[in-house]
Amino acid sequence: MSVKSRRSLLLASGVLLAVAAVAVPVVVGTASAEPGSGNQARIVGGNQASLADHPYAVFLTDAGGNQFCGAVIVSSTAVATAAHCAKAVAKQDVRVVAGREDKRTEDGQVLGVSKVWISQGYSDPTQGDDVAVLTVRGQLDYRPAKLPDSGDAGLYAQGTQATVLGWGRIADGGARSDYLRSAEVPVVSDSECRSDYSVYDQKTMVCAGYREGGIDACQGDSGGPLVVGDTLIGIVSFGDGCGKAGKPGVYTRVSAYADDIKSQARTRTLFP
Numbered sequence: 001m002s003v004k005s006r007r008s009l010l011l012a013s014g015v016l017l018a019v020a021a022v023a024v025p026v027v028v029g030t031a032s033a034e035p036g037s038g039n040q041a042r043i044v045g046g047n048q049a050s051l052a053d054h055p056y057a058v059f060l061t062d063a064g065g066n067q068f069c070g071a072v073i074v075s076s077t078a079v080a081t082a083a084h085c086a087k088a089v090a091k092q093d094v095r096v097v098a099g100r101e102d103k104r105t106e107d108g109q110v111l112g113v114s115k116v117w118i119s120q121g122y123s124d125p126t127q128g129d130d131v132a133v134l135t136v137r138g139q140l141d142y143r144p145a146k147l148p149d150s151g152d153a154g155l156y157a158q159g160t161q162a163t164v165l166g167w168g169r170i171a172d173g174g175a176r177s178d179y180l181r182s183a184e185v186p187v188v189s190d191s192e193c194r195s196d197y198s199v200y201d202q203k204t205m206v207c208a209g210y211r212e213g214g215i216d217a218c219q220g221d222s223g224g225p226l227v228v229g230d231t232l233i234g235i236v237s238f239g240d241g242c243g244k245a246g247k248p249g250v251y252t253r254v255s256a257y258a259d260d261i262k263s264q265a266r267t268r269t270l271f272p
Contacts, residue, residue: 005084005125005222005238049165049182051101056145056232057165057180057225059103060085060134061110063093067103067176070166070224071096071134072232073144078135078265081223082235082252083122086132091116096136101180103167111136117264119257125238126197128204131252132223133264145225145232147262148255155228156255158189162208162228164236164249168220171242176220185209185216185226187233188248196246204256206234209248217249218242226251 051057056073060081069085079096086094091113099108115135122129148155155162165182169175185208193207194200200207208226209216217224217236226234234251241247254261 005082047182049101049180051099051142051180054163054165054180054182054225054227055099055142056230058096058098058140058142059100059167060089060223061095061097062089063095065095067097067167067220069220069222070168070236072223072225072235073098073140073142074133074147074232074261075144075265076139076141078133079140080232080235080254080261080265081132081134082125082237083118083130083132084125084237085223086116086118086134094134096134096140098140098142103178109138109141111138111140113137117260119260125250126199128201128252130204130237131235131254131257131261133261135264144265145227146230147258148231148233149258152231152233152255155231155233156187156206156253158187158192160187160228161185162187162226162233164208164217164221164224164226164234166217166221166224166236168222168224169218169242171218183215183217185249193248193250196248197240197250200250202253204253205237206251206253207248208234208251209243211246213243213245213247216243 058071059067060069071079071081074080094113096111113134114137117133119129119131188207190202221236224236237252239249
């Protein structure tokens, strides 16, 4: 099994070096296709998405403006992403791009990063703890996603319909999308995901996707959000290819890190 993270590895200069060899889900699909459809003109099983519906979806670039991962706004001063994304590019070269639905435009904000927090246990996406929080320089002007609390355990129930968002590749090995895309995927049971991935850890990971494949995240979507409504339940982490049958996307289970994310994302103020 070739498991890969879903980001692109870039040189700090902005020159594309290689696609990461870790499996991270990217949104791939078609505009109107059913799971398993051969039509791959758009995100696999998905559609072009709107930031009016998902204002918390952002992407990360290097200093040269090359998009390499996704992220999600969790406060007016911070975004959450995958740990393997946070480690891919030096802090001083990372830019958080918010409010830009089409990557070819100048819309929205481009903010530098002042602080990077990475889960202490992180070593590799397949080992769990694939979560990071980036504190931005300035203020994000867009609504953050909600973080799950103790009453949201049902959001992880098998069959729950979730939405994955990203600007990554539109097919395994294909071109990346210029627009934000979304795809609807059902949460997969822990027992099923464990049978698909021997490395699966139900405490730190959650799977989502169709048994027959055809709808998934892909390279370039790493670090992006998996949401139910506006509640962040997952962060794109890894997978075996993009949209392969029997290989759902694997996401960081945000409920396991909600307290850490809240602590790191606490809005800076001048008063106690």
